[in-house]
Amino acid sequence: MKARPLSDYERPAVFFVNAVGDQLISLPTVRALASLFPGGIQLLLGEGMSSFLYRGVAVRESPIRVSWLDFDEKSIDVDRVAPRTEPCDLFLCLSTFASASLLELARRMGARWTVGWFDIFDQTIPFDPAKHWFDLYFRFPKQFRSELCFDDFSSPPILSSAATRAAELFVRKHGALGSRILFVHPETKPEKMWDPVALSWVLEQFLEAHPEFTVFTTSVKPYPLDLGRHSHRAVWVDEHLELAFAILSHADLFLGIDSCFLHAADLLRIPGVALFGATEASDPNQWGFRLSPDTRLVSGEKSLDKIRREDVLAALSEVALKTSVKPRSPALCGPVVEDRQA
Secondary structure, three states, rough: OOOOOHHHOEEEEEEEEOOOOHHHOOOHHHHHHHOOOOOOOOEEEEEEOOOHHHOOOEEOOOOOOOOOEEEEOOOOOOHHHHHHOOHHHHEEEEOOOOOOOHHHHHHHHHHOOOEEEEEEEOEEOOOOOOOOHHHHHHHHHHHHOOOHHHHHHHHOOOOOHHHHHHHHHHHHHHHHOOOEEEEEEEOHHHHHOOHHHHHHHHHHHHHHHOOOEEEEOOOOOOOOOOOOOHHHHEEEEEOOOHHHHHOOOOOOEEEEEEHHHHHHHHHHOOOOOEOOOOOOOOOHHOOOOOOOOEEEEEEOOOOHHHHHHHHHHHHHHHHHHHOOOOOOOOHOOOOOOOOOOO
């Protein structure tokens, strides 16, 4: 069905229960949707999704957390969620699943119009597998105002001053004076991860050829990397997600698999190399770099196991040579001095 005029709605609700990586890719869309409504939008997020990413977005109150009644059936606990929501007249479902419980929640919230990816909604957003998900999500706000420009809403997440300052201190403490930073994220679902032995070989060879780099690696738990005699030039980033993103913002180069950190690096416009298995669930045309300059894709036919380590090293070295040194704050160029109270 054709979209109704924007003036028909005053209290929109945006429902989005997906992973954090999807949350980053949808961020320009949520910003654009919020810009359309003077009173802001109501956000309904999945448990574990990060509210800090919406800093600067006109959101009504705090996001509502959505609970599952049956995760496998994608059934929402409507009786638990609905009483915590505000009335809405427009229900926008960005999530990539559909169930009768979604429509029941929209009805209980008072929605007169629903929009989503599937035929159960009043208005269906057209899907194009050739498009990146940044652009696919952005079709939601363009249904209401076609002249909206994606680039106007694609700036990096706004991070807190506390996270920004803590990241500066982290880089000062762990980054060698004048060194460049290669930020590596090797961990996500097992089917999207590359062999740690091959990754260790790539990083060891890269550090051997590029003495100006220090490797920052982040993962939920220590990742089994062996960089040989260059191990002292490897730093594990074991921090809260917002602080990890703030540390990532200092990186000169990124290397990683299909994950939230790749999408964060993309929003931060960090050059880099993405590793993909080129499966239907992890298509680099849909989930790879979209915004960063000087990027390379290394993919294996149907599986990450098919990726040759020599190809990854060549791509990483090529991007490193093409990218300029990121300017560092003068505050990051001296030794760390601990604050002491008198």
